[in-house]
Amino acid sequence: MQLQQNLPTFTAAGIKVFAISYDPVEVLAKFAGEFGITYPLLYDQGSVVMKRYGILNTMIRPEETEYYGLPYPGTYAVGEDGRVTEKSFFRYYRVRPSAQSMLKDMFDVDFDAGGDPHVEAAGEGVQVSAVLASDALLFMQRDPLYVRLALDPGLHIYRGPVPEGFVATEVTVTGPDGLVVDAPVTPEGHPFRVQGIPHDFEVLDGNVEIEVPISWTQPDNAPDAATHVPLEITVRYQACDEQQCFIPRTVAMHLDVPVGRLFRAMPAGAPPPPPPSGDPPKG
Amino acid sequence: MTNDAPKELAPNFRYPESGDFPTGPEVGEMLPDFTLMDQHGRPVNFTAERAGQRALVVFHRSARW
Numbered sequence: 001m002q003l004q005q006n007l008p009t010f011t012a013a014g015i016k017v018f019a020i021s022y023d024p025v026e027v028l029a030k031f032a033g034e035f036g037i038t039y040p041l042l043y044d045q046g047s048v049v050m051k052r053y054g055i056l057n058t059m060i061r062p063e064e065t066e067y068y069g070l071p072y073p074g075t076y077a078v079g080e081d082g083r084v085t086e087k088s089f090f091r092y093y094r095v096r097p098s099a100q101s102m103l104k105d106m107f108d109v110d111f112d113a114g115g116d117p118h119v120e121a122a123g124e125g126v127q128v129s130a131v132l133a134s135d136a137l138l139f140m141q142r143d144p145l146y147v148r149l150a151l152d153p154g155l156h157i158y159r160g161p162v163p164e165g166f167v168a169t170e171v172t173v174t175g176p177d178g179l180v181v182d183a184p185v186t187p188e189g190h191p192f193r194v195q196g197i198p199h200d201f202e203v204l205d206g207n208v209e210i211e212v213p214i215s216w217t218q219p220d221n222a223p224d225a226a227t228h229v230p231l232e233i234t235v236r237y238q239a240c241d242e243q244q245c246f247i248p249r250t251v252a253m254h255l256d257v258p259v260g261r262l263f264r265a266m267p268a269g270a271p272p273p274p275p276p277s278g279d280p281p282k283g
Numbered sequence: 284m285t286n287d288a289p290k291e292l293a294p295n296f297r298y299p300e301s302g303d304f305p306t307g308p309e310v311g312e313m314l315p316d317f318t319l320m321d322q323h324g325r326p327v328n329f330t331a332e333r334a335g336q337r338a339l340v341v342f343h344r345s346a347r348w
Contacts, residue, residue, distance in 0.1 A: 016338045023345050028322035040327045042319035049317045053307035055342060071342040072304055078314050078338040089306040102339065
């Protein structure tokens with residue numbers, strides 16, 4: 001999906017994109033249809049190419065039929081002569097570079113961020129991202145910032161409040177004066193169970209979306225009005241599976257959000273704007 | 284501290300325990316050619332499709348999960 005969004009940049013730079021997995025054609029067709037993928041999604045039947053490359057994940061046994069045939073997830077950059085110019089492989093499936101960072105790091109191509117302001121960070125088994133549900137902040141408009149944690153299957157994080165010894169998932173957003181951040185809204189979880197016994201606190205798994213309402217309260221008609229609001233987003237969590245916990249992580253992300261204009265400069269000679277209705281001027 | 288916290292560090296069956304796992308063809312080597320079916324059921328040959336351009340080849344997990 002992210003590759004598709006950035007496909008025009010790859011194409012403009014003369015870079016062809018190929019994606020290979022063990023999914024049969026019908027699965028690829030459905031996926032491509034759902035997400036509008038136009039670059040080739042290729043079916044490596046029997047994981048033949050992965051085996052030839054030597055990147056089949058051999059930690060998965062053939063009897064684990066659902067997962068057998070997966071590659072170690074990675075990406076090759078190939079030059080015009082067909083030789084590998086860069087490669088990047090990761091231990092975990094969710095840990096992967098963004099399309100933009102691949103363009104920059106592997107091909108030295110600058111990217112067009114495009115779309116709504118968003119940022120992402122990778123962790124062990126957890127992909128953290130934040131996206132504003134708007135292309136810009138507006139004076140006194142409340143916009144949700146969605147902070148998302150995409151957890152690998154089998155992993156969970158904790159929803160606060162939690163007893164001592166557990167790390168609750170926490171999102172904080174800070175910015176300059178004029179930014180108002182309301183309390184984050186965390187989805188309902190389900191009871192944490194140890195050996196089938198439910199405890200009185202909750203865990204979250206799968207794709208977790210925490211909503212942080214933010215508003216910008218600086219009038220935008222001052223000569224020195226901000227054109228961008230820098231947001232510092234911090235996400236703290238601890239990911240665990242049935243047997244173990246990873247080290248608690250604090251992910252810091254920076255997101256520059258543009259400020260839209262409500263009041264536009266009137267061209268010379270244009271009629272004056274209508275007088276504001278509502279409250280009478282204060283004495 | 285609490286004794287309830289998960290503490291047993293069992294190996295995770297799906298991931299390598301360290302960064303030490305094979306990553307295939309090395310930088311500077313030719314990326315071996317392949318011909319695979321795409322989402323439209325058409326065979327795609329890497330070299331022919333690339334036609335002398337640079338390429339990004341992504342090996343990813345299933346689109347299903």
